[in-house]
Amino acid sequence: MEKVKDFQWKKGMTVKEMVSDFQQLGFQSIELARASEAIVKMKKNNAKIFLTFTSNMVTSGLRGFFAQIIKLGMADVIVTTVGGLEEDIMKATGEKFEIGRFEADDVELHEQGVNRVGNLFIKNESYMAIENWTAQQLSKLYRKKKRWAVSEILREIGLGLDDRNSILFQAAKNNVPIFCPAITDGAFGFHLHMFQQDHQDFVVDVVKDFGNILFVTSRDEKKGVIALGGSISKHHAILCTLLNGGADYAVYMTTAHKTSGSMSGATTSEAKSWGKVKDESDIATVIGDVTIIFPLVMVKAFEQLEEEGLLKKQGPEK
Amino acid sequence: MEKVKDFQWKKGMTVKEMVSDFQQLGFQSIELARASEAIVKMKKNNAKIFLTFTSNMVTSGLRGFFAQIIKLGMADVIVTTVGGLEEDIMKATGEKFEIGRFEADDVELHEQGVNRVGNLFIKNESYMAIENWTAQQLSKLYRKKKRWAVSEILREIGLGLDDRNSILFQAAKNNVPIFCPAITDGAFGFHLHMFQQDHQDFVVDVVKDFGNILFVTSRDEKKGVIALGGSISKHHAILCTLLNGGADYAVYMTTAHKTSGSMSGATTSEAKSWGKVKDESDIATVIGDVTIIFPLVMVKAFEQLEEEGLLKKQGPEK
């Protein structure tokens, strides 16, 4: 059995060294190191990787990291909520978000036309900035055909962007489908609604997309789920891998706890019930803020996989 | 300024008395009492009430309470996730869920064909039991027309049930629309997918439903949001009231904290930024498990509103 080891700072310490030390540190740091190992394992064993995240993570600077992850071949399927995709477009078209305080005065912010997401601020203008752009994209789509599955729309939108830090762009370029089961739950939903008012035969087909996500993978293929936060993104990935026999690997990171019986707080111990998890090293749950935990877990995994030549080659810019 | 008062048990104490005492008790008990007051206030001022909840709450016995709330006229719009609606159907058609332990052995449960949601158990059979029923409903719908908004489907399904404890049944009977922006994120999504395989022209129109929820209410109308848990149910209600000028009242109950910047943890202090909240007594956030907090908050509100004749008459059975 492994022993607890006294942690020590060494000058110039790398993230890789720190996360290696976490393996013998205690409590959530150990779980974090285990999560990194499980991700390395799923890649080495050629599992198809489902990456899920919530909108607030795209509001944060993790957005560019998700794009990099797709580019490096570490995500085969994305499941997320629509708010984050809107913000990915905003950022790709030049909007900037600001860093503020959790305790900011919400009434004052409102008067300044600023929206607060935790300690990050988004200007109303940023939302307005993408209105025309989105309307044009929808017109373009409509000219091609009238009935679209959600992931098809998102792919077209990605192809229309040009930003290497964009999730939609990298996903489209790397043939990684993005699924968004609640496509109307955001400003984008309003844009779709406005467009449909004038084009009654325009149809967003969510049912077809359920088939699409099912056929992305198969019973025989190894599957892994990396779920950041909870919500329907996490649920949808679990549901869809389950319908294909269950995931072989699962890593969850969340601030929610299992005690309220919510999906957000459900741990990977349930993954054992799918019957495909081989041993404890295939799964890990880390409790904590994803903006801290995920970079640690993933950078450690990248360093390891890079050494073994398992990352997709990063070509010249983009 | 109100003073802290020593809490004392009195024999035969009612819930109303206890929650009244909570007003002077401290910490979350005070917030709970404030939440109850805010709900009474929104009803007295004829606000249109948006009630949102997540699937796990329907797994629990709150399901019958939600149905009662609709029946008593305390919810004008429901927003939820599809898992709960499936379970409402299961229960309405005779399935029973069992009470277990959070620490149950998931591998063993799997072998017994049992799904665990926190400390509640659902048999696989219960899912299978509604497969045929759902297929029949979809056929019936399809014969009427090919293109359906989500809330229209849910209304038809509710009309096909006969259980006074059913959310779908009471909502249909009392003309309360149910919105479910991620209708495919559950077994029901699979049923829809199977049905569409054989009926390619069958369309579930989520975009149209965005219009429907917008037109449920107007800028001029007073609006209140009661959000239980987080996820897209909460987000959707906030988004849609915002597009109509913002809610005048808001009560959130959740186990999530604002520190991760998630929607689940966002508090009602943000509601002040919508510009319609008149004073502090219009909003309240309570941190805790909804299965404990919500019955307390709501029973106290019911007792008060009943005395003032503001609850919808409960007719004879059903």
Place this chain on the structure above:
Amino acid sequence: MEKVKDFQWKKGMTVKEMVSDFQQLGFQSIELARASEAIVKMKKNNAKIFLTFTSNMVTSGLRGFFAQIIKLGMADVIVTTVGGLEEDIMKATGEKFEIGRFEADDVELHEQGVNRVGNLFIKNESYMAIENWTAQQLSKLYRKKKRWAVSEILREIGLGLDDRNSILFQAAKNNVPIFCPAITDGAFGFHLHMFQQDHQDFVVDVVKDFGNILFVTSRDEKKGVIALGGSISKHHAILCTLLNGGADYAVYMTTAHKTSGSMSGATTSEAKSWGKVKDESDIATVIGDVTIIFPLVMVKAFEQLEEEGLLKKQGPEK
């Protein structure tokens, strides 16, 4: 196996009825009902009951409830922190605490000489009000003898008060010892320090009190722990019952989670490792705010125990 049951409001519903319904409701409401059962069981089986709580609970109105619990014979040993005992004295000598907001402006409060404990406010004057009183008590003690165990001091102080809602008063009157292993960690510590400056031979003997708490009970006696919140109060009760062979019953209520490896978040599942817990119904952990959960749990237990004549007779006033 018990089934989930639809919860329904009945007019005039009592707390007892509600908590009974919680048994079949789900998630933490079930754990809450189990906690109430476990407390009834420990009383019926004549266990010696260790009740622990933290200072902020005494800041709240639970203070009078703790006094009532002692009076009714439901606590045989109290373990707590010194801040709460100071506040018990303040309240017993006429000070009032106010109800405020978690989001109050701390700089402004400071200028007004107000201390904030969550959403409760304590005036600086309230602290000053007990300075003289405490100094006089210490002088009185000192005249009797020079070396005091902590619980002896607290008993003397309790005898000097006259308030039926006071923890110190009821404990002294009912021969329930109060242990406070960190007696200097508060304003009272400063008072002791000032007194010792002038009376060098005055000794507060914490080591002796460790013996006292050990001899309160024995290996053969049945023991139960009701731990509210975490901190050293909880740890001390567990440690001292363990040294006597372990508790037979344990009920923990806390907002902390086990994931950080802290004492505050440790659950009663560990209690099984003491070797004396007979079955699952002897222990329960409830996650949530004690100001909500504890009144529910305890009022339900009181109603049941009262019916069976197991509560200590409440004499005329006091």
Place this chain on the structure above:
Amino acid sequence: MEKVKDFQWKKGMTVKEMVSDFQQLGFQSIELARASEAIVKMKKNNAKIFLTFTSNMVTSGLRGFFAQIIKLGMADVIVTTVGGLEEDIMKATGEKFEIGRFEADDVELHEQGVNRVGNLFIKNESYMAIENWTAQQLSKLYRKKKRWAVSEILREIGLGLDDRNSILFQAAKNNVPIFCPAITDGAFGFHLHMFQQDHQDFVVDVVKDFGNILFVTSRDEKKGVIALGGSISKHHAILCTLLNGGADYAVYMTTAHKTSGSMSGATTSEAKSWGKVKDESDIATVIGDVTIIFPLVMVKAFEQLEEEGLLKKQGPEK
């Protein structure tokens, strides 16, 4: 105003680079970066630094890190609970702790004579191993004098150890006092009790130690508090700096939230009420597991302070 920046992995990334990027990432990662800045600031401005932690952190590998922090001159006063000090002695005398699972079977562990602290395991033997050692130390102390302040005892014990990763050893060697207001709340309390049984005139003077911690610093001196976790360690440091006019800098790291009104969850915003905090950059609260967050915060601070020559020279081994 600073903008959110897309996070990107660079090969060989150091901890310093990552935490620098956290400044523009979002949510708790920003607060983490702010905490690191605040610690650098308190050191640069010659504040006397109070470092507090709970026992479970010493169970973990942070123990050696705390020792290194003392050695590098980054802590002037330590406040902690006794359990951790016992474990520091165990480790210094050769005992090893093991890495396990949160979900381990507690009954089975009990049968093997193993104690579980979260996902770490301590053998009963490890507790027994220090019994004799402690008894000898107490005898040695007793021969010198009969009445001891707690911090004096801990200093003597530290001098008796020889392990550069030991908190007690480094503190004694570097003249950093360790305060432990609840010295009896652990196995050490039992040892003290047994010793006092045979040496009735042996006195552990907690009141005197209150004076000692007060005189460690003064009103005029700048003071900083780094509080890891909650409990009385945190409370005691805040209380004692407050009695000296309040801290100028404060950094809290915890998994607790302010919503329950507990000390563990109290945030640094209250520090503003002490009247000495100059601006927002003097304080920071980070929500999360200390075993992950603290190494990140502190390693970043070390790298910066080392460059500026503000760390105490690390001599040859020890």
